[in-house]
Amino acid sequence: MTATEHQAHNPALLHHFADAEQQKNAASLGMWLFLVTEIMFFGGMFCAYLVYRLAHFNAFAAGSQQLNIWMGAINTAVLIVSSVTVVLAVKAAGAGKRKVLVGYLVVTVLLGLTFLVIKGFEYREKFEKHHVPGPTFSFTDKFDDNGKQIPVNPKETELFFSLYFAMTGMHALHMIIGCGLFSGLAILAWKGHYTPGYFTPIENAGLYWHLVDIIWIYLFPLLYLISRHS
């Protein structure tokens, strides 16, 4: 097949690309470059977390022990299932199954919203316990180190909760953007914008969703699972 013939068959192919495969690879590379900037963005916060955790371990452990491990674990599971529905949506798009594609996209958005609702309940608990950094912050709990109750400096635990809200809040913002993105894709997919020859937006939005999932995969053990054995 010559290039002209190919173009005639694929209206989504832009004229400055040699063929659809090159266009797809360029879009994928651009998406990955964006994801690398996201890794560095969250990486800065992970680095700050690491430095302060090593400096104030007892305070961080005491703060971590106050988090709801079940809500965190359930949210991890919700995100993993949503990653599976995303990858199945991409597969359905590649096979040209429009209704299946829309179905998986809608389920993904619903799972994303489920995550945010659970997160909201967790945040409410933090407000009720005055664990939100600021003038009303108070922390009276001790670090339970295998039954030994070690008092901690509330100022240092406030650091833990500052990082907790910065990291989970920024992650939640990414989830909100992801839900908006996938809602838009679901509408466009319903209208038949995507064909087996062109579904790059579905693929690239999927990459974004998986990255947000990976960030949570690290946030869960780092924030929720410090010194739980006691």
Next chain:
Amino acid sequence: MSEHEEHKSYSQGFYIAIGVTLLVLTITTAAVAFVNLGPFNPVVALLIATIKATLVVLFFMHVKGASEKLTGAVVVSGFFFLAILISLSLADYLTRSWR
């Protein structure tokens, strides 16, 4: 696992199997956190998280089998620069013993 129309796509069953593996690893990491392994608790937790992230990157994000070698290079460089950020920062903060 069947590789068909697209060289970057696996079968539905394979994706679900990866998803189940990820869920099992999540339960494992939560359960292991309640066992006292001393200094190895965070090591095990991060090891399991890294296994999960690797599964997602390779099979859900299709880095394994990507037609462009460049994509793989970009992904590796991202984590490489993250490693520089963290290792050099810690090399500083962990060696301030004079303070």
